[in-house]
Amino acid sequence: MDGVGGTTQARARELPEPVRAELDRRSGSVLIDTEHLAAVRRRFDDEQATALGRYLQASQSPNTLRAYRADWIAWSAWCTAEGRQALPADPLDVAVYLAAAAEQRRQTRDGVRWAYSPATLERKAAAIAAVHAAHGLPSPTRTDVVRLTLRGIRRTRRARPQRKRPVLLHTLEALLAERPAAGWPGEPARRRDALLLLMGFAGALRRGELAALTLDDVEVQxxxxxxxxxxxxxxxxxxxxxxxxxxxxxxxxxxxxxxxxAVCAFASWTELLELHATHGAGQLRTQLAGGSRKEQDVHRCHDFTGTWLADGQGRALFPAISRHGGIGTIAMSDRAVAKLVKRYAQRAGLDPDLFGGHSLRAGFATQAALGGASDREIMRQGRWSNPRTVHRYIRIANPLDDNAVTKLGL
Known part of the structure; x- marks a missing residue:
């Protein structure tokens, strides 16, 4: 039963061209393939069928769809190689597939490790369930054989969760110190990145939330x-x-x-964006080409009332910026946000593998707990609904707070 997951992806590339074409057709839109969409078109007009496909895609985030696509290709390739049917799937086939994937190992620089965590295997099952649901078919993952297989994997593989290290206040200051030099061409990235790091930390924002922000979403009051x-x-x-x-x-x-x-960083960044939008990239480059500018250690947000950039156009607050200083029109992806945190951590002499997009959100909760904030206060800003999640951060920050071990008299 080798050839599951990553190995299956490699085997899928070795399959005959007609088979690979069929896999690509089956997984092209992830949730609803071209054959099923064609059947819908035979019953309804093109506009109705297209609307169905569009809203099915919109039911999941882009990240989830990317993961589901990869999972569905792996599942379809395994079924093709084993002579099984991917859709509708036999529950026993799904259980065997997940069990075989759970046995896979991969070579890393730290040695041989399990190829897939229990969480990843559960996502693979969720992808299979999602495609079945989109086709109006019962999910094979709800059967006892699949549920018990996943439960057995979880009980057998009690791995410690790999959580990203939180960015605390001193770490944040170290990251901010590693921004590009003032002037051209680093100034646009210098200002954008400062705002992103400060908003992600103080706002306890997820990387996807940061990437999705537009100028219309932020207001100064x-x-x-x-x-x-x-x-x-x-x-x-x-x-x-x-x-x-x-x-x-x-x-x-x-x-x-x-x-x-963060208010000063927003004023600084939107001032640059306004100059770029009004006079163009050439004028912006001319103004910033004077070289290094010394940052004044004074607030510049007292009289700031915002700019006309928030005009309902939905322009990205954090657009992509080229290494030559060019400001794009497309927003950074959530992956780019995570890579940015890793890149700054590496510049600051930290291990980039320990940090990621979640480090800013985790850093807010941990730093707030260190500062004496209550779990209710942390939950409010971080929009957590489960107190247990916040308590985990508090325990990391202050392991001896409200702990009976301090009363033992040792």
């Missing part, structure tokens, strides 16, 4: 209690609310220091 500017960030779609039914809002106050003030 004056806090009536302190008379200081604050950033109001609206999150239209989040991991816990992918349909955007209840819009979530995050508030970012003025920082105590200009270097760690």
């Amino acid at each position: 004056v806090d009536p209690g302190t008379a200081e500017p604050v950033l109001l960030v609206d999150l239209a779609i989040t991991k816990t609310d992918p349909s955007g039914v209840r819009q979530q809002r995050v508030v970012l106050p003025r920082g105590a220091r200009p270097r760690t003030c």
Whole structure:
């Protein structure tokens, strides 16, 4: 039963061209293949069939669809190689496939490890279930044989979760110190990255939430209690609310220091964006080509009221920037956000494998706990609904708080 997952992907490339073409056709739209869509078109007109396919795709995030596509190709290739039927699938075939995948190992620089974690195997099962559901077929993964197989894998493979290290305040300051030099061509990335790191940390934002932000999602207001500017960030779609039914809002106050003030970073970045939008890339380059500019250690957000850039056009708050300083129109992907954190960690002399996009969100919770914030306060800003998740961060930050071991008199 070798040839599962990554090995199966390699075997899929070795299959005859007609078979590979069939696999690609089957997995082209992930949730609904061309054959099924053609059957829909025979019953309904093109507009209705196209709408169905579009909304089925929109039911999952792009990241989930990418993962499901890879999982479905691997499953289809295994079925082709074993002479099984991928759709509709026999529950016993699915159970055997998952069990074989659980036995796979791969060579890493740290030695031989399991190729797939229990969580990844559960995602593979979810991909198979999603394709069946999109075709109006009962899910083979709901049967006892598949559920018990996954349970057995979890009980057998009690691996410690690989969590990313949190970016704490001192780490954040180290990352900010590693930004490109002021002036051209590093200035655009310098300003954008400062805002991204500060918003991700102070707002406890996920990498996908950062990547999806537009200029229309951020508003500068004056806090009536302190008379200081604050950033109001609206999150239209989040991991816990992918349909955007209840819009979530995050508030970012003025920082105590200009270097760690998200409002100042927003003012600096949008000032540059406005110059770029008004006068073009050439004028921006001319203005920034004077070389290094010394950052003033004073707040620049007191009189900032925002720019005209928030005009309902949905322009990306964090667009891609080329190494030559060119500001694009397409937003950074969530993967690019994670790579950015890793890149800055490496520049700061840290192990990039220990950090990722989640490090900013985890860093907020851990640093807030170190600062004495209650779990309710942490949950509010981080939009956590499960107290157990927050308690895990608090235990990491203050393992001896509310711990009876301190009462033993040792």
